[in-house]
Amino acid sequence: MFEFYSRTCTYCQAMEPIVERLAVDFSGRAVVGKVNVDTESALVSTWAIRGWPTFVVTKGGRETSRLLGATTYDELARMLNAALAAP
Secondary structure: OEEEEOOOOHHHHHHHHHHHHHHHHOOOOOOOEEEEOOOOHHHHHHOOOOOOOEEEEEEOOEEEEEEEOOOOHHHHHHHHHHHHHOO
16 A cells, blocks of 8 residues: 655644554555655656655555545555555
8 A cells, every 4th residue: 555645734744653653554465655746756646646644555566545634544554455465
């Protein structure tokens, strides 16, 4: 899962502890990373990111789910678990 974020985004700042917790809790099972939209314009374009924070879950290089905006740990964990359970 990747969070597309901006350092100046208040919602992104609020999501930081949740993303960090997910990285720890899913360590060894999934990659949880962050992409700075201010410095990674090619990735923003490739993944058609229109706002932030945007969370994109991928499996095998393909998008399995996406969520725009601040959310809960439980919702992001559900998205990750669904991707891990999918064939």
